Amino acid sequence: MRKNGSERADFATKVGLVLATAGSAVGLGNIWRFPVTTGNNGGAAFMLIYVACVLVLGLPLMAAEFTVGRRAHTNTAQAYKKLSRHWLWSRVGQLGVFTGWFIMCYYVVVSGWALDYLVDASLNRFGILGGDVPDYKGHFESFVTNPYLPIVYTCVLVLISHFVIVRGVKQGIERVSKVLMPLLFVILLVLAVSSLFTPGAKAGLTFLFRPDFTKITFQTVLDAMGQAFYSLSLAMGCVCTYASYFSKDTRLVGTAFKVGVIDSFVAVMAGIIIFPAVFSTNILPNEGASLVFIALPNVFQQAFGGMPLLGYVVSVLFYFLLVIATLTSVISLHEVPTAYLTENFRMSRAKATTVVTAVCLSVGAFCSLSMGPLASFKIAGRNLFDLFDFVSGQIMLPLGGFLIALFVGWVLDRRILHDELTNGGTVSCRSSRFVSVLLRFFVPFAILLIFLSGMGMFHIV
Numbered sequence: 001m002r003k004n005g006s007e008r009a010d011f012a013t014k015v016g017l018v019l020a021t022a023g024s025a026v027g028l029g030n031i032w033r034f035p036v037t038t039g040n041n042g043g044a045a046f047m048l049i050y051v052a053c054v055l056v057l058g059l060p061l062m063a064a065e066f067t068v069g070r071r072a073h074t075n076t077a078q079a080y081k082k083l084s085r086h087w088l089w090s091r092v093g094q095l096g097v098f099t100g101w102f103i104m105c106y107y108v109v110v111s112g113w114a115l116d117y118l119v120d121a122s123l124n125r126f127g128i129l130g131g132d133v134p135d136y137k138g139h140f141e142s143f144v145t146n147p148y149l150p151i152v153y154t155c156v157l158v159l160i161s162h163f164v165i166v167r168g169v170k171q172g173i174e175r176v177s178k179v180l181m182p183l184l185f186v187i188l189l190v191l192a193v194s195s196l197f198t199p200g201a202k203a204g205l206t207f208l209f210r211p212d213f214t215k216i217t218f219q220t221v222l223d224a225m226g227q228a229f230y231s232l233s234l235a236m237g238c239v240c241t242y243a244s245y246f247s248k249d250t251r252l253v254g255t256a257f258k259v260g261v262i263d264s265f266v267a268v269m270a271g272i273i274i275f276p277a278v279f280s281t282n283i284l285p286n287e288g289a290s291l292v293f294i295a296l297p298n299v300f301q302q303a304f305g306g307m308p309l310l311g312y313v314v315s316v317l318f319y320f321l322l323v324i325a326t327l328t329s330v331i332s333l334h335e336v337p338t339a340y341l342t343e344n345f346r347m348s349r350a351k352a353t354t355v356v357t358a359v360c361l362s363v364g365a366f367c368s369l370s371m372g373p374l375a376s377f378k379i380a381g382r383n384l385f386d387l388f389d390f391v392s393g394q395i396m397l398p399l400g401g402f403l404i405a406l407f408v409g410w411v412l413d414r415r416i417l418h419d420e421l422t423n424g425g426t427v428s429c430r431s432s433r434f435v436s437v438l439l440r441f442f443v444p445f446a447i448l449l450i451f452l453s454g455m456g457m458f459h460i461v
Contacts, residue, residue, distance in 0.1 A: 009168060009169040009170055009245060010169070010245050010246065010247045011169060011170070011174050011245050011246065011247070012170045012174060013174070014250070015178070016170075016174035016175075016177060016178055017174075017242075017245075017246060017250060017255070018255060018258050018259065018262075019174075019177040019178055019181040019182075020173050020174050020177040020242060020332075021239070021242050021243075021255065021259050022181060022258070022259045022262040022263060023177045023180065023181050023328030023329070023331070023332065024233050024238040024239065024242060024328065024329060024331075024332030024333075025231065025232045025233045025238075025239075025259055025262075025263045025329075026181075026184070026262070026263055026266050026325050026328060026329070027107075027233070027325050027326055027328065027329030028107075028110060028322075028325065028326060028329070029227070029230045029231040029233070029267075030231055030263060030266045030267040030270055030325065031266070031267075031270045031292075031321065031322055031325050032291070032292050032322075033227065033230065033231070034050075034227060034231065034267035034268075034270055034271065035270055035271050035274045035275065035291065036291050037223055037224075037227050038050075038208070038271055039275075039278075039291075040223070041215065041219075041220045041223055041224075042212055042215030042216075042220070043207040043208055043210075043211070043212070043215075043275075044207065044208055044209050044210050044211035044212070045211040045212055045213050045215055045216050045220070046215075046216075046220055046223070046224060047208065047209075047211075047268065047271070048211055049216070049220060049221055049224040050224040050227055050228060050264075050267075051264060052224075053221075053224045053225045053227070053228035053446075054228045054231075054232070054260050054263075054264055055260070056438060056442060057225055057228050057229065057438075057442070057443055057446050057447075058228040058229060058231070058232045058234065058260060059253075059256045059257060059260050059435075060405075060435045060438040060439050060442075060443055061229075061232075061234050061235075061401055061404060061405060061439070061443055062232055062234060062239055062256040062259065062260070063252055063253055063256045063421065063435050064404055064405060064407075064408035064409075064435075064439055065234065065235075065239040065240040065243060065404060066239065066240075066243040066246070066252040066255065066256060066420070067243075067252060067408060067412075067416070067417055067420040067421065068080060068083060068240055068243070068404075068407075068408065068412075069239070069240040069241060069242070069243025069244040069246070070243045070244060070246045070248075070250070070252065070420060071083060071416060071420055072244065073244050074244055074343060075093075075097070075241060075244065075336075075339040075340045075342075075343045075344065076093045076096040076097050076100075076237040076240040076241050076244075076336060076339070076340065077093040077094045077096070077097045077340050077344060078093065078340075078343060078344065079093050079240060079244065080092045080093035080407065081093060083412060083416070084407070084411060084412070086411075089403075089407050089411055092400070092403045092404060092407055093237075093240070095396070095399070095400050095403070096235060096236065096237035096240060096336070096400055096404075097237050097336055097337055097340045098396075099235060099236050099237060099392060099396045099397065099400055100236045100237035100238060100241075100333050100336035100337060101333075101336065101337040101356070101359070101360070102388065102391070102392050102396065103236055103333060103388075103392045104330060104333035104334060104337075104360050105359070105360050105363040105364050105367060105388060106363075106364065106367045106384075106385055106388035106389060106392075107326070107329065107330065107333065108154050108157055108158050108330055108360060108364045109150060109154050109364055109367050109368045109385065110326065111154065111157040111323070111326035111327065111329075111330055112150050112151075112152075112153035112154035112155075112156070112157055112368070113143070113144065113150065113153070113293060114319060114322040114323045114326050115153045115156060115157055115323050116143060116149065116150070116153045117293060117297075117319045117322070118316065118319035118320055118322070118323050120139075120319075121297075121300075121312075121315040121316045121318075121319050122316050124312065125139075126297045126300065126301055126315060127301060128300055128301050128308055128311045128312045128315055129308050129309070129312050130308065133301060136294050136295075136297045136298050137294050139297075140293045140294050144368075144371045144372065145371055145372035145373075145375070146372060147369060147372055147373050150368045150371075151364075151365050151368050151369075154361070154364050154365070154368060155361060157323075157326070157327060157330060158330070158334075158357055158360055158361055158364070159357070160327060161327065161330045161331045161334045161357075162334070162353055162354075162357045164176050164331050164334075165331060165334045165335055165338055165349075165353045165356075166349060166350050166353040166354075168349060169245050173331060173332075173335060176331065177328065180324050180327065180328055181328065183324060184266070184321060184324045184325060184328075187317050187320060187321045187324070188266065188269045188270075188273070188321065189269075190317060191269075191273045191314060191317055191318060191321065192269055192272045192273055194273075194310060194313075194314050195272060195273050195274075195276040195277055196276065197307070197310065198276045198277050198279075198280040199280045200275075200276050200277065200278065200279030200280035200281070201276040201279075201280075202276075203276070203279040204272075204274075204275035204276030204277070204278065204279040204280075205272070205275070205276060207275055207279065208268075208271045208272065208275050219453070222449060222450060222453045225446050225447075225449070225450050226450045226453075226454070229397065229398075229401060229447070229450060230393070230397065231263055231264075231267060232259070232260065232263055233329065233332065234397070234401055234404075235396075235397045235398075235399075235400030235401040235404060236333065236336065236397070236400075237336035237337075238332040238333060238335070238336055241332075241335055241336050241339050242332065242335070244339070248423065248424075249423060250423075251423065251427060251429075252420060252421055252423075253421055253429055253431050253432070253435065266325075273318070274291070274296070274299075277296070277299045277300070278291075278295070278299055280299070280302065281298065281299050281302045283295045283298065283299060292322065296315075296318070297315065300312075300314055300315040300318070334353070334356055334357075334360075337352075337356045338352045338353050338356050339352075341355060341356065366384055367384050367385040367388055368385070369384075370383035370384035370385045370386075371383065371385055393454070394451070394454040394455060395451075398447050398448075398450055398451035398454065399451070401443075401447045402444055402447045402448060402451070405439050405440075405443040405444045405447065406444055408439050409436065409439035409440035409441075409443070409444070410440060414436065417432065417435075417436060418432050418436075421435065
């Protein structure tokens with residue numbers, strides 16, 4: 001609680017603050033999208049460019065959202081309105097809230113898939129310990145087109161996040177993050193060590209860590225920028241909302257750097273886990289979006305052929321890891337509209353959380369059904385799930401990030417940015433000027449390139 005008498009909670013500890021914020025960033029973008037994008041772009045060279053993009057694109061934009069959130073000390077929608085009276089910039093925060101809610105409505109469907117696969121792996125439905133080996137593609141398609149099961153698993157994940165959010169910042173988000181994030185790191189390390197026992201360990205690690213710069217194209221750089229942007233959960237309202245719970249002595253640039261390191265560490269560790277196993281089979285490293293739910297069960301079944309028990313344990317731990325990662329992201333996405341409803345409409349936290357949960361479950365159910373019974377219903381040639389994915393990923397996130405960079409770089413008083421990054425001049429922050437320059441010039445231009453590339457407006461080899 002702050003000395004100014006505000007009833008609004010802050011994170012209780014610095015460790016809890018960093019783990020919660022890192023948990024909001026760590027998700028499918030790290031464990032699913034990073035290995036797929038790395039596989040599509042040739043491995044190690046892409047990873048080096050990705051790390052550079054995190055530093056010069058992701059962290060400045062995260063520092064910008066931190067600045068707005070902590071300075072305004074309110075929900076994302078109100079934060080920009082509080083710092084600027086111009087109607088355009090006051091809408092940036094509203095866009096962030098809507099984006100977070102929008103993403104949550106279809107993201108929870110994939111989270112439900114992860115939970116189902118954890119159950120399947122635990123019950124040996126992949127045939128790793130013996131018995132019938134299923135048609136993995138058929139198994140996945142049968143599940144996602146089922147009118148009931150995906151919705152049931154989605155409900156379970158959403159209700160877990162509901163009970164965390166309703167308990168508040170300290171007793172809910174922070175307490176759960178202190179448990180889930182260390183557990184995630186332990187599982188990552190166990191799986192990484194296990195991957196070294198696969199026949200393809202050497203080839204997988206070479207692919208991931210020995211760069212071949214001849215594979216770099218302009219598209220590779222764009223993909224790296226896009227991955228850095230999405231992996232850190234920027235422009236979804238999560239970062240800004242969590243920053244509104246930061247205390248005045250929190251070092252924003254240092255926190256952004258720690259979150260970036262943790263997020264990149266998880267992504268690289270996911271690569272260490274997946275690529276050695278993939279190279280142990282006939283599956284290509286650029287298998288695509290089907291990697292986690294179609295290719296990997298086959299990998300776990302084959303790569304540990306001589307050690308079925310190890311393969312079984314690895315499969316269970318991997319999908320448990322995926323559930324944890326998606327859950328921490330769902331919790332952060334849930335908090336964005338919950339904080340908005342609580343503060344803008346004077347709802348109790350319990351009522352606001354219930355409204356968000358109800359809307360998410362309703363829309364999420366339709367997104368899930370669009371893969372099965374409602375598959376024939378399409379908008380602009382896309383089913384509802386794919387439409388949500390496209391609109392959020394290709395339009396809303398780049399637009400939000402672009403506007404955030406312009407606002408903090410050009411509209412917000414530079415003294416406010418300097419004051420927040422230096423904690424009122426009490427700490428030295430030589431990078432504050434560098435962050436300001438990046439936000440004014442590089443970040444908006446980079447996001448514009450990502451947007452145009454995603455819309456298919458140009459393609460340069």
